[in-house]
Amino acid sequence: MNFRSSMLVALAGLAALGGSQALLSQTGPAPAATPASAPPAAQTAAVDALRPTPKLAPGQPIPAGELEALVDGIVRQSMSDNHIAGVTVSIVQNDKPVLLKGYGISNINPMRPVDPRKTLFRIGSVSKTMTWILIMREVEKGTIKLTDPVNKYLPPESQIPDQGFKNPIRIVDLMAHAPGMEDSALGHLILDKPERLTPPADYLRLHRPNRVREAGTLSTYSNYGVAVAGQILARLNKVDFETLADRDVFAPAGMSRSTFREPMKPRAGFAAPMPAALAGDVSDGFRWGGNRFKSMGPDFVGSVASAGSITTTAEDMARYMRLLLRDGSIDGTTVYGPVAAKAFRTPIMKVPAGVNGWAHGFGMSTQPGGFTGYGHGGGTSAFLTQMTVIPELDLGVFISTNTVGGNVLSSKLPGAIIERFYAQTPPIQRPGNPALLKSAGNYEGTYVATRRSYSGLEKFLGVLGGTAKVSASPDGYLVTSGALGSQSWAPGDSPTQFRAMDGEGYLNFVLDGNGKAIRIYTPSGANAFERASGLFDLGLFGWVGGLAALIAFGLWTAYLARRGTTYQGSALRLSHYGLLGAGLSWIVAVIAIATWLPSIMANGPSLHYWPPTPLVVASTAALIATLATIASVLLLGVGLRKAPRPGNFALLRHVAVALLFLALSVMVGIRGGLLPWA
Known part of the structure; x- marks a missing residue:
């Protein structure tokens, strides 16, 4: 994802x-x-110098030995440079696998190598492409129309309110990632314990994002939209989504080691768990700990299974790419028909050159040499995946890594192969x-x-x-x-x-x-x-925030040294105390962020829990600072009316500090940082 x-x-x-x-x-x-x-x-x-002379024209297959040598070199170098524990790769061309290979380790205790036929990797949002296949099967059967509003297929409690927008969200808008909704993920989309999952039917109601623009006008990635599609499919077929995928995609495609199910105990409101025969072969996720790999706990995505819960092997993904390159058929079995096949090569959105217009859920990419790729990327906490098929070359490339930071490799491999053998790039x-x-x-x-x-x-x-x-x-x-x-x-x-x-x-x-x-x-x-607005400029925000923290420290240093200004009049004196309170709160906010930031920058955020305590502390402190600043400004106005001191440098400094703190409050506020309860 x-x-x-x-x-x-x-x-x-x-x-x-x-x-x-x-x-x-x-x-x-x-x-x-x-x-x-x-x-x-x-x-x-x-x-x-970085662009080798291409050897082949479209229609000429890549020599297997040269392909393996290229992939070996790229993968092994990246594993070393970027500390990637394990990689699984499958490449197909002309309706057959030409490379199926595993690299590195899948588990530490016990130590096991990656086996491209046996080891299962999480592929995140690549799962979405199979959800769209199931949607297009319904279109071909006549049970769904792409132009229908999604609310037509949802129960009343899960229907999406218009929130003042004119256009209803349609099925086709989900496929174009254009439902017009904000994106929310932290603390509910990927979780670390299955008991924390929300049943899929309840998730749509409890975690519904707000609509922020008219549907169908702009693509902005939406996991929630794909979760809606999954529930529509489950309701239409009167089975859970995972069973539907087993029956209508995995079984006919011969993908016997692929599943949307997750390793968990049976639980009401969820599909049956992953079979034990598969669960024992799932790769761990890893993080590089500086001198060794550290296993990460599992992720659970069952609340939004249709958006990204597949676990699969490179061998099964080779079959899937063959299916895509043969317009829905494999080994004499048809999974989807010509209407779907055409849709998966036809963009929905009218976008400028070089921009993905979403071919009914499949991402479109411009590859080296001008070739068009169709596919999807995906990621969970540790697994990073890329699948790309290039019909003009009858070529499909799948790669998945099991380590944080593996996108450095997974995102570049398809393009590197095309560039080496086919690109005519000047x-x-x-x-x-x-x-x-x-x-x-x-x-x-x-x-x-x-x-x-x-x-x-x-x-x-x-x-x-x-x-x-x-x-x-x-x-x-x-x-x-x-x-x-x-x-x-x-x-x-x-x-x-x-x-x-x-x-x-x-x-x-x-x-x-x-x-x-x-x-x-x-x-x-x-x-x-x-x-x-220029108020969102990061450089300006950094300068204002840094200057405010420095001045707040100076205010308290002077106060504690008893060198602060003594104001005449209770209003000015209270205004001064207000600035001292605001300054102390800004210092607390900065300290809270500073203690949290190094860990986040080194290890990435926890997708499982939200919000983190240091951020709540920082936001609470920022809110207190803002209220104290507003009170100080109001008291300052009262004090100036009663005892104006236009030539008083200390008073001018007081006004400048109040305005600086107020500016920082505005900058934090327009970014949403003054809502610790949200």
Whole structure:
């Protein structure tokens, strides 16, 4: 589901409170920029050196030996560099497996190697593609229409209220990740104990996100939307979702070691648990502990099984990719028909070039050489997975890793294979255009990701981690930082399009009637970035927060040393005490964040429990500081009316501190950080 990677991004943003502007990229590691000081010829040569001459044309199969040598080299190097415990890989071409291989370990006690035929890995959101197959089977049977409102198929208690929006959420909107809802995950989507799971039918009611835009207008990844689809399928077929998937996907596809079920005790409201024959072969998840791998506890996703609970083997995923590349048939058995097959190659959303338009639930990606890939990525706490099929090459690539940080490998392998054998990519060194500086103001500014919660402390993390900045360089490039990654972009063929200086990526803007950018589309289609007020700028927030903490410390140092100003008049004196209280509260907030942040940056957030105590303490302290600041400002106004001191430096300093604390309160408040109970 990519939960961990997206929330790592969110938590990294907390560093901004101390003045740091370094953020992890929300769309994965950005390509390393060629030094701007290098001569153009040298820059071109550097890029060209990374692009081997392709050997094959579409239709020519990859030699098995060369493919294995390439994959071995990439996988083993990444396992060493990035401390990945285990990897499982399957690659198919021309309706047969051409590589099926396991690397490293799946378990420590006892120690077991990864077996691509036997070892089961969690594949997270790749599961969603099978949910969409089941939806399209209903479409082909005539029991569902894609344009129908989802509420038509839900019981009254699970129906989604309109909340003031005109358009109902339709089945097709779920497949395009465009239900128009906020994203909420922490503390309820992935859990560490099965007894903490909420039965799927109740989950829809108890954890319903708010609607924040009209349905069908913008893709913003929604696990909740896929959970809705799973419950619709269960109700229509009068069986639990897991049984339906066994019957209509896994069994006919011959995927005997794949299941949506999880290893748990039988429990009312849930499907039967994973069979013991499979549960004993599930890989552990790992984290690198500095000198050894540490096993992590299991994840449970049964509340939203249709969104990401599959456990499977590389061999079964080879069969699945063969099914996809043969338009729903495998070994003489048909799982879905031509209507579904066409849908899974047809984008729903009208989006700019290079942006995933969601081919009825399958993600679309531009691969090296301009080939179009269809598939999905996925992740839980430790497992990171990528599945991509390229029909033009009759090629499918599946890779899954069982260690935190494994996305460094899983996200790049399909493209690396295509580039090595098929890409006809010319040397790239796109030039900037100094004329861009005349219109740079139309693009420059702060942008905030749409995939986030829109209220409370989850919003606080989502906004901080999902904030990006766009600026222009003197040599005519747009430069992104923060959640969009650190990269330079050259002007493209239109005012709305920019291309990566030394890569294949696109940056697409939506402009208003005055030519000013209001939104940025990212290639993944899972997120967009919308222009935000300058108050959301991470650098400004860091400076204001750092300065406020420093001044708060100075106020208390002076007070404790009895060097503070003595004000005449009770209102001014009380206002001064209000600032002292606010300052102490801001110090507590910063200390609470500082004690929590190192662990989060090193290990990632806990997806299982929310909210963490240090964040609640920090938010409570920030709320107290805000109330104390407001009281201080009001008392200051009263005091100035009674005894104005326009030439008094101490009084001017008092006003400046009050305004600084008030500014910080506003910045924390608009990010959702003043709601410790939410």
